[in-house]
Amino acid sequence: MTTIRTIPIRHPVFMEQCAHLLHGNQIRSRGFRYTRPAPMVYEYQWLWDSCFHAIVYRWFNPGMARDELLSVVEHQVTEGDDAGMIPHMAYWNGDGSDLWGQRRRSIITQPPLIAVAAWLVHQRHPDLDFLAALFPRLVQVHAWFNRRRDPDGDHLVTLIHPWESGWDAHPRWDAPMGLEHPTDEQSKAARHALVAQLRAQGCHAERLQAAGSFAVEALDFNAIRAADLEALADIADALGADGALWRAEAGAVQQAVQHKLLSTEVGADLSGPDETPLLGPSAAPFIALFGGCARPEQAAALVAQLTAAHFWTVYPVPTTPSDDPHFAEDRYWRGNVWPSVNWLIYRGLLRYGYAEEARHLANQTLQMVQQNGFHEYFNPLSGQGYGPAQQSWSTLALDMAESAPA
Numbered sequence: 001m002t003t004i005r006t007i008p009i010r011h012p013v014f015m016e017q018c019a020h021l022l023h024g025n026q027i028r029s030r031g032f033r034y035t036r037p038a039p040m041v042y043e044y045q046w047l048w049d050s051c052f053h054a055i056v057y058r059w060f061n062p063g064m065a066r067d068e069l070l071s072v073v074e075h076q077v078t079e080g081d082d083a084g085m086i087p088h089m090a091y092w093n094g095d096g097s098d099l100w101g102q103r104r105r106s107i108i109t110q111p112p113l114i115a116v117a118a119w120l121v122h123q124r125h126p127d128l129d130f131l132a133a134l135f136p137r138l139v140q141v142h143a144w145f146n147r148r149r150d151p152d153g154d155h156l157v158t159l160i161h162p163w164e165s166g167w168d169a170h171p172r173w174d175a176p177m178g179l180e181h182p183t184d185e186q187s188k189a190a191r192h193a194l195v196a197q198l199r200a201q202g203c204h205a206e207r208l209q210a211a212g213s214f215a216v217e218a219l220d221f222n223a224i225r226a227a228d229l230e231a232l233a234d235i236a237d238a239l240g241a242d243g244a245l246w247r248a249e250a251g252a253v254q255q256a257v258q259h260k261l262l263s264t265e266v267g268a269d270l271s272g273p274d275e276t277p278l279l280g281p282s283a284a285p286f287i288a289l290f291g292g293c294a295r296p297e298q299a300a301a302l303v304a305q306l307t308a309a310h311f312w313t314v315y316p317v318p319t320t321p322s323d324d325p326h327f328a329e330d331r332y333w334r335g336n337v338w339p340s341v342n343w344l345i346y347r348g349l350l351r352y353g354y355a356e357e358a359r360h361l362a363n364q365t366l367q368m369v370q371q372n373g374f375h376e377y378f379n380p381l382s383g384q385g386y387g388p389a390q391q392s393w394s395t396l397a398l399d400m401a402e403s404a405p406a
Helices: 012-024 047-057 062-072 114-124 128-148 184-200 205-210 219-238 244-261 284-288 296-306 339-351 355-372 392-403
Strands: 026-029 032-035 269-271 276-278
Touching: 012 026, 012 047, 012 392, 032 047, 032 062, 047 062, 047 114, 047 339, 047 392, 062 114, 062 128, 114 128, 114 219, 128 219, 219 244, 219 284, 244 269, 284 296, 284 339, 339 355, 339 392, 355 392
Parallel strands: none
Antiparallel strands: 026 032, 269 276
């Protein structure tokens, strides 16, 4: 079980700013509290956003950190084929019917980070009752992944919509979406049209694959799942249960990522039932480090790629390298810096002992947010912020700065 570390507060002014922003973005509904990603733009609750919010809250408001995670599991599916799934969006006011056919939730998921977030919160503010409340929910969601999203049994789950990745409009999804150099409007229209197909097929991964729909075994998503399974094992151990099952499953996912998705040269997502490699360059392979999915030589190759000029920009890390034809620093997901992605890469660098690179990434992310504001995503060359201001997950810069190696 991971040792709890106490880390000193190093950035009190920035912490106060983050606390003020997150407090202003809080919503109370039906006896629960959550943090909207941004006022007037993202008013609903998103799965991985709430996990990131909880990770930041643990520095100054552990009660809200716990509430954030307890609220996000409240919409876990309890019956039917998708029992156990935690939806990527929760509609606390019941506004979801038009798009999803469900009043209070979406019908897809997002990267599983709840166990990771819960364990980080517990490490700083131990609370076994909190872990016990979440534990069965976490067991159920990973059982759902195995049952519904791994049709070929290779320990790699399949995404059925780009929204599940969190990288909504990245160029890596153009080919499996049947798009070629789409405009932003074309890409958005295709994502919305895909929802109708998901509803018609009951979100059944195997049927969707057979129909030629979007079906991708994504490297970063599966690496995140490996880390979440490891955290689930730590939670089980803390509660006096046997974490060996979850640790073994994490190991199986890590091996699958190593052997099927990652090489020392390039990492690739796999698309469709024939597992066609998607070879377009992106920052996704670096997230293999977060999940412990790289052998030492693979990690060294990834860090060498990461610190090359086309990724190690003035403000790293663009999700598309700056020398790629698809790179567009000011277009949504086409080459911007995203705090969520930076945080995952940062934690992976720490995991593999690349302290200097982790420190640089933390420092540049902090500087980018402090100088340009709490935006959704940023220009990797100038630091300019895009998307709504007062974006909650930009506060991840605080977590990176507070936990960076001295």
